[in-house]
Amino acid sequence: MLVGSLKTEYAVRPLGTDADRPRFSWVATAPGYGARQTAYQVQLTSGDTEVWDSGKVPSAQSFGIEYDGPPLTPRTRYHWTVRLWDADDRETPTASDWFETALRNEGFANAQWIGGTTDTAPLLRRAFTVDGDIQRARLYASGLGYADLRLNGQPVTDAVLDPGFTDYGRTVLYVTHDVTDLLQPGDNAVGAELGRGFFAMNTPNVWRWHQAPWTSEPRLLARLVIEYADGRVTEVGTDDQWRVIGGPTVSDSLYTGETYDARRALPGWDTAAFDDSAWSSATLVDAPAGRLRAQEHEPIRVVETVPPVAVDEVRPGVWIADFGRTTAGWARLRVTAGAGTTITLTYGETVANGNVIAVNGHVDGDRIQRDEYIAAGSGVEEWEPRFSYKGFRYVQIEGARPDVELRVVNSDVASVTAFTSSEPAYEQFEQAMRRTVLSNLHGIPTDTPFYEKNGWTGDAQVGAPTMLATLDLARLFGKWLGDIRDSQADSGQLPVIVPTSGWGFEELSPATEWPTVYPILLHELHRAYGDERLVREHWDSLTRYLNWELDRVEDGLSISVLGDWLPPGYSDGPAPEDRRLTATAYLCRALLAAAELGDLIGRPHDYRKAAAELADGINRAFLDRETGIYRSADDPDYRQTSNVVPLAFGIVPEELAERVAANLATDVEQRGFHLNTGCLGVGLLLPVLTAYGYGEAATKVALQRSYPSWGYWFEQGADTMWEMWEADSRSRNHYFQGTVVQWILENVAGLRNLGAGWERIVVRPDARGATTSASVRTTTIRGRVTLSWRQVSRVFALEVHVPVGMTAEVHVPSDSPTDVAAVPQSLAGEATYADGYTSYTVGAGIWNFTSRTA
Template sequence: MRYLTGLALSVCALGSTPTFAARSMTINNLRCENVPNPLGIAEQRPRLAWKLDSEARGAKQVAYRVLVASRPELLSNDEGDLWDSGQVQSGETTGIIYAGKPLFSGQRYHWKVRVVDAAGKVSESALAFWQMGLLAKSDWHGQWIGYVAPKAEANNIPTLEKASWIWYPEGDPTKDAPVATRWFRRNVTVPAGRAVQNATLRVAADNSAVIYINGKEIGRARDSWKSRKTYELKDALVPGDNVVAISVANEGTAPGPAGLAAQLDIKFAEEEPISIVTDAQWKAINEQGDGWQTSAFNDGDWVAAKSLVAVGEGPWGEIASGSIITAPPAPYLRHCFTIDGKIKRATAYICGLGLYEMSLNGRKVGDHVLDPAWTRYDRRSLYVAYDVTENLKNGRNAVGVVLGTGHYDDHVLAVWDFEKASWRDNPKLMLEMRVDYEDGRQQVISSNDSWKASTGPILFDSISGGERYDARLEMAGWDTANYNDSAWKNVELAEAVKGNLVAQIAPPIKHTQTIVPIKITEPKPGVFIFDMGQNFAGVPELHVSGPAGTKVTMRCAELLHDDGTLDASNIENFVKRRDTEQLFQNDSYILKGEGREVWSPRFTYHGLQYVEVTGFPGKPTLDNLRGLVQHSAFDAVGSFECSDEMLNRTQQNTLWAYISNFHGYPSDCPQREKNGWMGDAHLAAEMGLYNFDGAANYEKWLDDIHDEQKENGVLPGIVPTSGWGYSWGNGPAWDSAYPLIVWYLYQYRDDKRVLEKHYDRLKLYVDYVTTRSKDGIVGFGLNDWLAPKTKTPVEVTDTGYYYADTRIVAQIAEILGKSEDARRYSELAQSIKVAFNKEFYNAQTHLYSNGSLTAQSCALYQGLVPDENKSAVVEALVDEIKNQGYHMDVGILGAKYILNALAENGRADVAYQMLMVKTEPSYGNWIERGATTLWEEWNGNQSRNHIMFGDVSAWFYKYLAGIQAGSPGFKTIVLQPHVLGNLTSARASYNSVQGKIVSEWKVEGSQFNWNVTVPANTTATVMVPCNEGTAVTESGHPITETAGLRFLRWEKGYAVYAAEAGSYRFKCAVNGD
């Protein structure tokens, strides 16, 4: 397996000896608004924070003094001309609110902090800074500009005009077909000896369909009656007998319209084409038999389908069709300017929508890719600030910007309707460069109508579709001052964006590592498949030599067909209409023919493990392709490893899935959708915070949610959204991303600002859900998604999240001093708990609802089980787990609940057994099947890179290593490892906002060894696993002789100690759980 290079944190070896020398504390990791030395912040009262390091036991801060100055030399003289906090008697190191003089646009402010420890020793930090962004629209001096080359209109795509809507003959399916699934078949004969030139199947179904050709699934369609789905079948058909088989589910809670419309067109090299449409010649049934999808199946007992109405009639009306307007080539913009003095500092502020790449004097500025991050553009667009002091020179300079479409001008049509987004427009640019000279002058270079424009080698770009690049059209030196741009056009002035311009200060997307392929195959002549050995998000990088005009095409996917060819069916099944430009993850490069050429796409990213290369000049080797991993480049803050390789691989797979699904916002999958599904995001948020410093990224996404919330409180299922997801794909189990992630940021980082910022909107949401509740029970939206066998009523999981959200609002109200709100929402939460138990709890069986693993663990995890019932409910859950053979018969909600509920209630041993199962459904089965990321479904269908089952990684930290917060921000820590099953060791570190916490244990023979680090300025409750009365030593000494430790009690197989900051080495006799 591949490990994430550059993201692993080391922990101390078990044999290391702690240092007890008393030293002054060192201050590090100074941050402003959760970012070190940020450029472009908008907050007038920014949050400041730092960390402390000390090898002395009991090290703590008792006072601090923050100095903020306009010039760094003032700080050298201990002068804060903007703010001197004075010596504040406090141990706080996070959330220190700037309270000095007003801050101004574009200004840089320098700061440092001094702390005093308990012994009166003073320590001082190095200098840090933050720079304000452009705070008002009037601070921008430029104009929005762009350039649009003429667009070309593609040929009309064939329609379904010859087909009829059909259904199983029952009642009037145009009005009241039952909520059920029906099955349809049509035999098709391809005459022997005829060469199929192309074959296209178009399908429209109400509601969802699964399509098979000759027994093989080729795609799925949901609500395709709005805009049909298209499938290419040339390689799926065989000479002789074939069968098209389609299952269609009429979804909902009550009868309604249901139907299927389809048309298969087969064209031959010479002979007349064949066209098959849905009509009464299709067969239908209401209960399918095994093998119903195959041509050999005997459908003699099936009945003729009922022809309802012609396509275009009935309740479905016209199905979207017609021509596609292809995107124009990417615009290249340039401008020259003169620098005439010694520069003190130069800052460029740029917003290029949807994506941009900027260069100065022929060199790319910065190392970001896919900037800026996606937002609801008509409410908030992000600009990026760069320090470009070193990029400029005296004399004539040139700035160049290439614009990509991104999500701003999404022209590959999929079911999420982003082509209809209210913000959609042609790419555009706003740029302001401020040059401050040493002599006090300031020069402003901005985008305006004096800039020049052209098109270049990027012929087409799409965030989901890919990129087409013709290297013959490259313009050498186009972004330098000496380039002759006399043939270039004038730029076009563009309409200003409707929303606010806000600085992007969260860690940007970067290329973080390079993957070398492990294998090449040639399943068909001239078709080469590169196996990257790892599923990841990013782009392929082509290394090639050949004649000018040679076109090399790269298609990216996660799966292979049985014959070794690329299988992209699981990522293309949400495309609405498709021609050459409508394929997902398809890149092409046309050679210029000048030696070795290296190219990778610039304005797209893919999810992939396999790359199909066609058109390659000659036979490629492994040296001809690389994989560039791209994701939001947050720092790693955690590491976990244990003695079991399967659990280690699960941890690594979770990390890969997480970084694959964070590109400025948390997504579900990096290939098929790239959507910010709310449910996926909150289910993975805790594991994300344990492993990565993504707080600023989550804060950005919380702002996105705020932008999308309607005034009545309703939230969409995906964020950002074009407007899709307010009536499907949401509901409390998904919407709870908003309150939960706000709460997680507080719990993990002690961040009260995020509570203050979002409290009113969270209250609005809970009030909205209350209007949808009936006697305290809620039941709308999605439920335990993708449970493999046992389904849990949506009312159980929805009401569980309704209760959790209400409790969060009550707790936030208490923290913020809103006592009346705290009382009201606490009472509401209690009433929901009573209603939940009344509705779902069976006192005789101790089961909730239908007794599913999800229902039972939901009640426990969400805190809905009364104390007097807990032991019985846990026992009933464990019994059902055993009945299931310790398999994960849960969906994504249950996967979050069950491991935590078991461990929280003293049955971590059962959770461990579930994680050790290697048959389906289980995490171990994915490992057995070669997974390198987490999958969307336990059976491996659909996406092979989803993060929604990812909370297992957080469980490793919490329970195997035993690192948990005792209070917000890990100011106090609980260290309670679990020695389970055959595990002989586990080690983890977590670099919290207070400092690095380490828990590393190992069983050697009959002895348990445990190394612990409690960071400076914190305390911990340390729970050593051992039988009552067992002797415990620290660094070879009895606890009573050890500084920094105090015995508290014996508790359920643990000796419990209060520990001051410091490093400890515990030893005792083994006591496994």
């Protein structure tokens, strides 16, 4: 057995953590079958000094191992080593890695927040001297809303739109940068250009970001610490000795875009040789109210650069560049033009009548997603925006014809899953959903990169299982849970968008199905990563929220103004059914999730009792026991979501479940195998149909090509998931209707995580209709799981790779257990024939099964 994939706080070699007790994780690998970790030892050193030794700990745990030594020192690199023991008490070779602490309780020392009164985005700089051999240098900085940091004419980082967006009244993030190689002997200069972001938003909008409690002008806090080889330490902190001037970025807004006047550019402003005597002294400004914390989630980066697939001149002097994909980011231009020439770039997801459509009724003014570059006339000029991102496929170019290329921009989270199938539509859906989710990850999970850029809680609620199945979101979702806690009102209420300016407590609220993301996402993160610390950290806030929800229950039901948002035919808002049904069902589900979490950390609660009472309330109010249908007086017809949600959440009385499911399948068939769900029901419909034996109907819905369906979108030219089922969908990059991918991974490929950090999985490809093969490869916190199956005539072949520390329950399609051949040959079916499957329970190893009569 070997040990590898070492991480600290879910990250490989984090450069700056403020965690008091960092957690370690690793992955054990071994050939053959049945390998087990039985013990581990973790040792921590700083330089030549041993700081902590866990000793040999009898345990199979390979993640969430907390440091348990003396307090860690700020700004210090620590090395840690792990060794394991297997089932035969054989010791593995050691593996080592490192992490660095950030400022911790030391803070920013004498550095102060600075700014300056400028009419454009401020440039701030400070010259200083280096007088020796540098051993190490770190720049700790928070620029609000965003900071483009420079040192000696070079960018400090490849991160963009940094630091991450938070409720600045509660939390302000700072970032640690290794700048050792950017310093030089003698004269040096450090600088920053500041963008507005959400901190200094000045574009009026319906969500009132321009009136948030923290709203102020851009500002900077920075501390540069230089350690010399001879032991000396010098520092450069932000203070009134810094210099400031208005720079060439004339305006910037996340909604309207940027204007950059290259004639105002100051070449070399970020170098030591630049003369800043004409600049003003920086002004000391008030610190934001939020507590400073090290940023530990993945930064936003330019992750890909793509040329256009076409650039057409639609009329004289107007070109439209088509990048062939719907995404989030911006365009980079390269142009030669006369001084003062203004080149405009208007971004949009659609084109109509020879114009890119860039309209947003939620934001004041007629300028939406538009960048302007005013040329200096200095030859070949290159530029790209730095303080706003856009959602788009097309860019309309006016003023001059530059070369343009797409810069794809999102939080740089790792992909953990690869999927293939003989059915092209399934691969198409999975890839489109992945692109859609990534387009909506910019420090928080958003709804749309074009219109809102808001962290709608309901979107993340329904999308989280699919998102976690495809991407590593331990750090980003962990950060966003902190944003949820920060947004909580004294009453315990949560808003429908997080972070919030204060909007969403009354507007489109209460809407139980949205903020119940809090307990449900905590539960999903425990399933994916086994994270108990998050549960403990959020428990008190979570219970305050659930108490607020329970206190407003009326006649056994919860009230919601949103419900099953945007079903077919209702593109203006919620579905027509009584929204108390879904509201109460989601509260019931949230309470059961909280009950499991409370049991996990040993906190007393009565959530199961409250959930049972709510389930009774739903059944009394909406269940017609004679027909086996959930309905309300508001329903214009049979509503799939009203019936699939109670089935999915275990609310239907056991004796009626089969009948309710049969009615659901009948409705699907009567609609020509079409769905009739909005964002709440869409991700539940196919799994529920499959679970109750209607996998063929689920497959027909999934592969439908006419309205309403996913296939219909792609018939209309979609390459991402849309907000609405209609062909004129407002947003073309919206993941909450794309959760069919969860069913594809769990039922078509057949891989399901049963929780506690992938401790147990079920392999059961029970939606194989219209498909002859599928495979899924997933990197979990315990290691890589690989599943592939192929059907050739009446022979079904299945291979499952199970990592150390995981147990798999494998269901092989067969007419009887004797029709299955397994490798190793001694493996016997551990369950009797039922539902056309033979069941096996296996541990670590690569397992092959062949069924001759599937």
